[in-house]
Amino acid sequence: MGHFILGRKGRMIQVFNEAGQAVPVTIVEAGPCTVTQVKSAKGPDGYNAIQLALDPVKEKSISKPELGHFKKNGVAAHRVIREWRLEAEPSQKAGEVINCTVFKAGDLVDAIGWLKGRGTAGVMKRHGFGGRPASHGHMCHRRPGSIGMHSDPGRVFKGKKMAGHYGTTRQTTKNLEVVVVDEENNLLLVKGAIPGPTGGLVCVQTAKTGVKKVKKAQGLDLKKKNPQKASAAKGKK
């Protein structure tokens, strides 16, 4: 079973590993999170999930329905609630605290963040199009250019990248390595960049894919040796 925690994104720094290599890491202030509700497939909810809360706040800071939800489960008021679905029946109970020690250095995680809103954005910002030069007689600078062919097919293909609303979406970066777990300060240092602004909400969960990378990190042999080649090597000896 994997693990899940809520946190706030900090800035990026550089740390050095045992080999003396510089590793770029993002600071995540991870938890501690309180379990506010446990949902079970056998119960009225019909599916397995745990609900975590981050950032304790004063009771007056949240709405009455939210406060009622916390009180029903016997938990203090928090600002953020997120649910995490599980395949198996969750072992946690409401009121339990989850902190960053559920992860250990070397684990692979997926980090989920929420992007800054950019409003209506052009194709250069939204999709990274190249655009054209600003000067030397160019009459078109940031436009997308041609968006298709002629009377055959006579339409624009679905999914064509165009200008439009950009940002405020959820984005996941998969298979990031946990470099340091700082229990004292409730911190995770995760290798690489995480989506979203500094101070934004981040969900860190055990990587769902990337098993190969996990095995590699654990030093396991990925490639099964070809038995024919092995026997041929023996024959030579």
Next chain:
Amino acid sequence: MHKHDHIEKKHLRKDPLPKFTIGDTVDVLVKIVEGDKERIQTFNGTVIAMRGRGAGETFTVRRIVQDEGVERIFPLNSPKIAGLKVKRSGKVRRAKLTYLRKRTGKATRLVERMNTTPNTSG
């Protein structure tokens, strides 16, 4: 002080290097691993730039090897740097000595700065 500075502090080097600045001629002691042996190599040259702060701080050392300019950028907090010795301090008036790149021979010399205040940190 930024909220996360104390986290960064943990990843700074435990054995601070002696105080040095731009224009100094220094010996950088670099750990080199050859097979399973480790030895220390000295890179001698002039500090021509320092960049960044905190865990990601770096400095650039320039020297001339066989009439060819060689520059190495060292991360200040790298565990591969075993130590640093300040050999000579140069009198300079700017933060980046990129002008030394265009100069050869005697023109690359810097006027030595005599210490008016004793260098306390070594």
